[in-house]
Amino acid sequence: MRNKEETFNKILETAYILFADKGFDKTSLSMIATEVGISKPAIYYYFTSKDELIAYLFEEICKDIERGNIFDYSDISRTNFQHKLLEIGYQSIDEQETDVHFNKIFNQYMLLASRDEKYMTRLQDIQAGYLKSYHDLFNYAVEIGAISDTNIETKAHMLAMVIDNIGNFMLTGCRLDYKGIWKEAVESVWREQSR
Amino acid sequence: MRNKEETFNKILETAYILFADKGFDKTSLSMIATEVGISKPAIYYYFTSKDELIAYLFEEICKDIERGNIFDYSDISRTNFQHKLLEIGYQSIDEQETDVHFNKIFNQYMLLASRDEKYMTRLQDIQAGYLKSYHDLFNYAVEIGAISDTNIETKAHMLAMVIDNIGNFMLTGCRLDYKGIWKEAVESVWREQSR
DNA sequence: GTCTATATTTTGATAGAC
DNA sequence: GTCTATCAAAATATAGAC
Numbered sequence: 487m488r489n490k491e492e493t494f495n496k497i498l499e500t501a502y503i504l505f506a507d508k509g510f511d512k513t514s515l516s517m518i519a520t521e522v523g524i525s526k527p528a529i530y531y532y533f534t535s536k537d538e539l540i541a542y543l544f545e546e547i548c549k550d551i552e553r554g555n556i557f558d559y560s561d562i563s564r565t566n567f568q569h570k571l572l573e574i575g576y577q578s579i580d581e582q583e584t585d586v587h588f589n590k591i592f593n594q595y596m597l598l599a600s601r602d603e604k605y606m607t608r609l610q611d612i613q614a615g616y617l618k619s620y621h622d623l624f625n626y627a628v629e630i631g632a633i634s635d636t637n638i639e640t641k642a643h644m645l646a647m648v649i650d651n652i653g654n655f656m657l658t659g660c661r662l663d664y665k666g667i668w669k670e671a672v673e674s675v676w677r678e679q680s681r
Numbered sequence: 682m683r684n685k686e687e688t689f690n691k692i693l694e695t696a697y698i699l700f701a702d703k704g705f706d707k708t709s710l711s712m713i714a715t716e717v718g719i720s721k722p723a724i725y726y727y728f729t730s731k732d733e734l735i736a737y738l739f740e741e742i743c744k745d746i747e748r749g750n751i752f753d754y755s756d757i758s759r760t761n762f763q764h765k766l767l768e769i770g771y772q773s774i775d776e777q778e779t780d781v782h783f784n785k786i787f788n789q790y791m792l793l794a795s796r797d798e799k800y801m802t803r804l805q806d807i808q809a810g811y812l813k814s815y816h817d818l819f820n821y822a823v824e825i826g827a828i829s830d831t832n833i834e835t836k837a838h839m840l841a842m843v844i845d846n847i848g849n850f851m852l853t854g855c856r857l858d859y860k861g862i863w864k865e866a867v868e869s870v871w872r873e874q875s876r
Numbered sequence: 877g878t879c880t881a882t883a884t885t886t887t888g889a890t891a892g893a894c
Numbered sequence: 895g896t897c898t899a900t901c902a903a904a905a906t907a908t909a910g911a912c
Contacts, residue, residue: 509792511706514905528878536906590795593788596852597704600785609853617857640865643857644843651846657791658805662812662838670835677872685895709887723896731888
């Protein structure tokens with residue numbers, strides 16, 4: 487009926503949504519199959535097991551995150567760095583508001599990781615890369631004279647923690663002034679110690 | 682063999698650890714029963730279902746959190762407020778480092794909440810109370826003249842987000858200078874805008 | 877590639893004796 | 895209160911036809 491690649495992708499998309507909404511364990515292969523419009527055994531033509539499907543989806547998500555960790559330095563200057571940093575956060579907030587499934591499914595992989603070495607090591611890579619992307623950005627900002635060089639790594643990690651946790655707070659539908667919080671965090675980097 | 686209350690508590694303690702380590706779905710009542718030293722049906726004398734056990738544990742954890750949300754204002758003064766705020770964070774970091782199970786199990790309830798209204802409303806209560814405890818503390822600090830009154834709520838929420846996310850980063854064993862990050866966040870509140 | 881039919885296992889939950 | 899025995903449901907996975 488459909489071609490191979492089309493069905494393959496449909497399985498992935500459906501699994502992504504169902505896993506996020508209902509969780510890995512409460513999502514059976516029958517449910518995925520029905521939603522895709524195939525029978526349960528047909529899934530085994532594409533994936534050798536449910537675990538393999540979960541693992542494949544994980545790697546796809548990891549690659550997505552890694553792509554998002556690459557900041558564009560080309561249009562960053564000494565005068566517009568603060569503005570660009572604000573934009574990066576605002577964009578991340580908008581994205582997290584748009585894709586409600588991402589944080590739900592990612593949290594499940596975090597829990598899986600605490601029981602499975604394979605997921606843990608990959609997740610540590612992702613997390614280190616995420617933190618490094620902010621640290622590198624700040625180092626560049628120091629180089630071009632956009633910020634002073636005191637406590638650069640700590641400041642970068644603080645900002646990374648703020649933006650990362652916004653997604654978790656969104657999970658409960660908590661209506662906060664997230665962009666205001668981000669603005670406060672960003673501007674604090676440019677403030678001078680007064681006592 | 683044991684008395685009623687003793688067995689009841691043993692079930693709760695065992696469930697807490699197993700649920701955290703293996704997850705709700707991968708922890709069967711048989712496993713809990715074996716670990717406690719009773720048979721599976723004996724659990725049904727104390728809880729009418731597995732779901733009830735999970736729900737009971739949730740309420741216990743919620744009460745624990747709410748107790749932790751009450752800050753002691755008695756020894757806070759204009760001069761030692763920054764120091765006290767640092768202490769609050771350091772203590773929270775130490776606690777999260779000690780109880781490795783808490784964040785794992787709490788994350789699972791976050792996911793449960795997105796599929797179950799009952800958990801969601803309770804979790805929203807907890808989250809609102811958590812944020813309010815920081816906001817109230819800051820309002821008190823303004824009253825006694827320990828900080829200026831600009832952007833009080835946003836600053837309080839920013840600090841709450843930082844300390845809250847430290848627990849999530851610990852889940853992957855990420856070794857960061859958490860206390861340094863907290864110190865940076867706290868001190869930023871006292872800095873003046875320079876441009 | 878996709879189907880029907882089925883094997884296997886595990887789990888939550890109940891019945892009823894002691 | 896706790897046990898043994900058992901049920902019923904659901905899930906992963908496979909066999910084999912088309």
